[in-house]
Amino acid sequence: MPKTYDAIVIGTGQAGPPLAARLASEGLKTAIVERGLVGGTCVNTGCIPTKTLIASARAAHMARRADDFGVTLKGKVGVDMGRVKARKDAIVAKSRSGNTKWMTTTENLTLKRGHARFTGPKTIEVKGEALAAERIFINVGGRAHVPDMPGVGDVPFLTNAGMMDVDFLPTHLAFVGGSYIGLEFAQMYRRFGSEVTVVERGDRLIAREDPDVSEEIRKILAAEGVAFRLGSECISFAKRRGGVSVGLDCKERNKTVEASHVLLAVGRAPNTHDLGLEAAGIETDKRGFIEVGDDLATSVPGVWALGECNGRGAFTHTAYNDYEIVAANLLDGASRKVTDRIATYGLFVDPPLGRCGMNEAEARASGRKVLAATLPMKHVGRARERSETDGFMKILVDAESKQILGASLLGIEADEVVQTLLSLMYAKATVGVIERGMYVHPTVSEYLPTLVGALEPLE
DSSP states (O other): OOEEEEEEEEOOSSSHHHHHHHHHHTTOOEEEEESSOTTHHHHHTSHHHHHHHHHHHHHHHHHHTGGGGTOOOOSOOOOOHHHHHHHHHHHHHHHHHHHHHHHHHSTTEEEEESOEEEEETTEEEETTEEEEEEEEEEOOOEEEOOOOOTTGGGSOOBOTTGGGGOOSOOSEEEEEOOSHHHHHHHHHHHHHTOEEEEEOSSSSSSTTSOHHHHHHHHHHHHHTTOEEEOOOOSOEEEEETTEEEEEOOSSOTTOEEEESEEEEOSOEEETTTTSOHHHHTOOBOTTSOBOOOTTOBOSSTTEEEOGGGGTSOOSHHHHHHHHHHHHHHHHSOOOOOGGGSOOEEEEOSSSOEEEEEOOHHHHHHTTOOEEEEEEEGGGOHHHHHTTOOOOEEEEEEETTTOBEEEEEEESTTHHHHHHHHHHHHHTTOBTHHHHHOOOOSSSSGGGHHHHHTTOEEOO
């Protein structure tokens, strides 16, 4: 007979632990299952470690720029990658141990170690032990997608997870994929001192962004010495003595990048392939993402999927919001929906990109009359004072309602400023609220009235 719980949570990513703790606090006997490291992608191979590494890379970059600020440093700026990694590991370990302590000391909550596999709609097996519950929540996250490119199985390669073990400075890193993960690592390792080349199949970077955003980010990274090979339509790999050769064009054999190491950053795959979903009758799409409704319920009553594995968001904040939606609906009598939330995210190159709502293509496709305005960061006092004037702020507004449709903010502190606009969007406020506001000087946000004051019809 299986051991019975009121609820089972599979996975300890950003949705799992808070949901399990909330269920337990309501008096429900709850089990949470983890086969690997507690904390999921964010804690172990994503947000926390990468942003910690980015901080070290920025420190090196600013040290090299010391003379720009009238600061004199004696000698060459060096980077000790062993110490960089040790700092990252310490911060990750603290977060992981905090999560573990939380789950092992919460009343009514049991942490089970091992791989969970469905044996039926309401039953799973973990290390030979059968567990059952009327409510099961899947929060298994995702992993780096390994593309079926010629030669990829013949060469050593890194992913975002493998980079967490690197304690040396690669001579030449080739990044396959010019999107969010690849660009963050590319700038980071260029600042550490590696030669860096980004190989991208498309004709521009981060294709989901507006072309002017893509081009500005390319210019910023290129100015730091990152090389780009765009339009690489036929990428292949071959082992070379001391490294890897990345082929860029099937027609011309001499088009290659010779690198010491290669990192694959071409998307994500859900960790659903080995969960036994077929035994439970849980439906997935062709890529393996679990299909869910607006309330995050799967095709099986009493089973929900949260976080990256449901294909409704690939970020820590979307996973946590999944938890909030499910908990509110189940325990608070609410009727929250995934479609109520506004898309928002950041790209943490330096300077960062903060995004919310629609981009230009989406705004045009909506059929609305749209107003738009762009303000170069070189006009922003805070940016000039910090000598960090790269980028621009762009906002899109509905011409009739005067409500914000979206924004792309690329520049110093843009990842924080964008959340001011996001809050106004949730409040369904008009841009008149911005124009009438008084803002602290000198900040980046104080230029939002200037930005919206320049609105014109989107061409």
